Amino acid sequence: MSIDRKALILQAATKSFVQFGYKATTMDQVSKIANVGKGTIYTFFKTKEELFEEILDKASQELTSVMNRLAAEDNTFIQKLFNLLDSILEFRSDHELFVKLAQEVRDIGTVQALEGVKRMEEYALDFLRRQIEQAMERGEVKPCDASVAAFMIFRLYLALTTEWNKEHEPLDKNRIKEHMILFISNGILV
Amino acid sequence: MSIDRKALILQAATKSFVQFGYKATTMDQVSKIANVGKGTIYTFFKTKEELFEEILDKASQELTSVMNRLAAEDNTFIQKLFNLLDSILEFRSDHELFVKLAQEVRDIGTVQALEGVKRMEEYALDFLRRQIEQAMERGEVKPCDASVAAFMIFRLYLALTTEWNKEHEPLDKNRIKEHMILFISNGILV
């Protein structure tokens, strides 16, 4: 049996998207990294966008699966949030793709990168909103607009993981977690 | 006595910078709005940048004066913060210049707009940091990195006043204040 060329390609493309972003990743480059002819890529993926989509799908699935597992656990809202931050910051692969795409959107505004960012953002915001709503029903969280609160939590996460680095030394994972919890826990909890 | 042409020019330029941003404001346009010849502008300001600087200075002074007045009042940290938000959101002129410049930086990356944003950001962050440090000494605020906390508060403010609007209907002032306080007050206070 011959080697699994599709896996090779996905691996190579993921690596390149994370490192260089969507636009600066060329199909020639992917074929080189994967050690396959360029034509071979097109036997598995109709277009560059479809290849990107599949990688995004995989990342979204991983994120969803992590989030569902955490949501199912019998924990307080704040503990779930803490665990989610932990997962995202410890297992950085998807996080890194997201950060790279966000940077690409900011720097050159690639439309595909924007869609990727939006997709992952949507997933995260939706999950946060639902958790906040549930926690509100259980009386764990003060009454507020769950959409706005989810947005604020997400922006805080972005502020600490990406914006802060523009002017300062990056914060380490524990500092990030500490400060996120500091703001959210007693501020938003009854 | 002839009319105060310098004031006229400053007024016209401020109006134009707020409405169109730094780059899209031309000196011809300013002279038209101010009803003076273009040469007259250059008897008061050496360059377009200097004109911009003076307007920025004025905005910074106003901000500083508001902040100092609030800081002097015998209030809790959170009440001061609440009053600051009130001032900024109610008397929007400086806020609007800041928002316009932030947008210009995001859209076309004008370097002068970036400097303007940075300047006002620096003032605000510095003020917030000092207030947080003092409040920490007074035992009003939990121990934390005051710079990071100031940064987080500032980013939350930006998230609600500008980022939210990209995908949603703008939030009204009271919603913004409510949610800012919700996150900060009990979250950051002992």
Next chain:
DNA sequence: CGACTGACCAAAAATAAAATTTAGTCAATT
């Protein structure tokens, strides 16, 4: 035979050249 390849092409992106706009000047005017 059929999975695989890489030279090839049209379309998109980057770069260069031409045309337009604008910051800043200064001789003329009030």
Next chain:
DNA sequence: AATTGACTAAATTTTATTTTTGGTCAGTCG
């Protein structure tokens, strides 16, 4: 002496040209 607006050099925008890249397919190889 203060003010002006036509003027110029420099910067920006638009257009033309060159280069790069996504996608194809005739041919190779196992």
